[in-house]
Amino acid sequence: MAKILIVEDEKAIRNVLKNILSDEDKTFEIDEAENGKMAIDMVEEKEYDLLLCDIKMPGVDGIEVLEHVREKHPDTAIIMISGHGDLDTAVDSMKKGAYDYISKPPDLNRLLTTVRRALDRTDLVKENKTLKKKIAKGFQMIGESDALEQIKSMIEKVAPTDARVLITGPNGTGKELVAHWVHQKSERNKQPLIEVNCAAIPSELIESELFGHKKGAFTSAVKDRKGKFEQANGGTLFLDEIGDMSLSAQAKVLRALQEGKITPVGGDKEVKVNVRVLAATNKDLTEEIKEGRFREDLYHRLSVIVIKVPALNDRKEDIPLLTEHFAGKIAEEHGNAAKQFTEDAIVELQKIDWTGNIRELRNVVERLIILGGKEINGYDVRTFASK
Numbered sequence: 339m340a341k342i343l344i345v346e347d348e349k350a351i352r353n354v355l356k357n358i359l360s361d362e363d364k365t366f367e368i369d370e371a372e373n374g375k376m377a378i379d380m381v382e383e384k385e386y387d388l389l390l391c392d393i394k395m396p397g398v399d400g401i402e403v404l405e406h407v408r409e410k411h412p413d414t415a416i417i418m419i420s421g422h423g424d425l426d427t428a429v430d431s432m433k434k435g436a437y438d439y440i441s442k443p444p445d446l447n448r449l450l451t452t453v454r455r456a457l458d459r460t461d462l463v464k465e466n467k468t469l470k471k472k473i474a475k476g477f478q479m480i481g482e483s484d485a486l487e488q489i490k491s492m493i494e495k496v497a498p499t500d501a502r503v504l505i506t507g508p509n510g511t512g513k514e515l516v517a518h519w520v521h522q523k524s525e526r527n528k529q530p531l532i533e534v535n536c537a538a539i540p541s542e543l544i545e546s547e548l549f550g551h552k553k554g555a556f557t558s559a560v561k562d563r564k565g566k567f568e569q570a571n572g573g574t575l576f577l578d579e580i581g582d583m584s585l586s587a588q589a590k591v592l593r594a595l596q597e598g599k600i601t602p603v604g605g606d607k608e609v610k611v612n613v614r615v616l617a618a619t620n621k622d623l624t625e626e627i628k629e630g631r632f633r634e635d636l637y638h639r640l641s642v643i644v645i646k647v648p649a650l651n652d653r654k655e656d657i658p659l660l661t662e663h664f665a666g667k668i669a670e671e672h673g674n675a676a677k678q679f680t681e682d683a684i685v686e687l688q689k690i691d692w693t694g695n696i697r698e699l700r701n702v703v704e705r706l707i708i709l710g711g712k713e714i715n716g717y718d719v720r721t722f723a724s725k
């Protein structure tokens with residue numbers, strides 16, 4: 339249900355606009371303001387999706403309304419209504435952030451298509467914002483240990499650069515989370531972060547997965563398909579579990595990194611790609627190099643910056659905050675109030691050997707919330723958290 343405000347000093351035109359819009363869509367909620375001052379008061383009271391605003395009005399004119407709304411309510415779209423004498427001002431208003439303008443007397447079709455487009459854009463902006471908020475919430479990095487603070491400060495420094503980052507650490511410590519943060523805090527965040535789990539893709543498919551293929555390149559290639567490098571163009575490619583990539587795939591990735599170009603399987607043309615590569619592994623790559631399972635030249639290409647994410651056992655001081663965070667999230671998911679953990683419960687949690695790291699802690703917190711009492715105490719932890 340779109341909320342629209344018509345700002346126009348001529349009653350007859352207000353009526354025409356209102357009738358056209360409510361005939362078009364009965365769900366439109368349409369308000370009217372007969373001058374600029376009234377419009378500014380009204381946008382402060384209610385959140386509008388769209389303003390249709392006359393340019394020439396006595397007192398506060400349309401441009402002042404536009405400036406106010408752009409500054410205070412940037413998500414609200416504004417379509418200016420221009421009379422004979424103010425076409426230049428109307429064109430100018432678009433530089434000031436108006437979505438578009440229509441001329442008086444309003445042409446029915448032009449009015450409706452412009453309104454539709456403006457509302458679609460507002461929807462998109464809003465959707466994007468909710469998505470960003472959701473992502474930000476889902477990717478919170480909780481903890482105040484020295485180790486985590488150091489990681490956060492490294493992320494701040496490396497994110498805005500295009501340097502490749504190798505993220506190392508045991509399973510479940512938050513390597514993927516670090517990769518998301520590096521991407522989110524970089525200039526590339528308007529483009530996608532594409533993830534590839536190198537361990538999950540059979541070696542014979544990895545080339546096509548990364549570089550794409552041309553129709554007919556192999557039996558199941560029924561049409562051209564873009565690979566992950568191309569999908570990530572302008573953004574970031576995250577190669578997770580890079581230590582599990584086959585040597586032949588490593589050679590091809592190395593070439594792509596050296597030349598900034600890829601060749602789809604079955605293709606004869608090279609494609610230029612602009613991709614920042616982040617990689618993660620739980621393996622000790624220097625050991626893998628010694629054993630001949632990982633290419634040293636690729637290692638050096640990937641590890642311009644190395645972020646080591648420590649095991650949870652090495653930062654048990656983060657357990658209280660993490661427990662509280664997960665308890666809150668789980669309660670939200672289950673739709674009930676968050677259960678409290680007693681100090682005794684936290685002490686018990688800190689005694690556990692967390693081989694599965696933060697992922698395991700989250701599971702244990704969920705188990706305790708389901709099986710434990712109203713408040714989770716040390717007894718609950720001793721009883722239900724054992725492996």
Ligand SMILES: Nc1ncnc2c1ncn2[C@@H]1O[C@H](COP(=O)(O)OP(=O)(O)OP(=O)(O)O)[C@@H](O)[C@H]1O
Nearest residue numbers: 478479480481508509510511512513514515696697
């Ligand atoms: N500091 C943190 N604060 C909040 N949640 C965290 C933190 N670190 C990790 N997590 C959460 O723990 C889970 C495991 O993290 P993630 O998947 O990033 O680990 P990983 O090291 O990439 O694991 P794997 O090597 O198994 O792929 C995720 O749900 C993640 O959101």
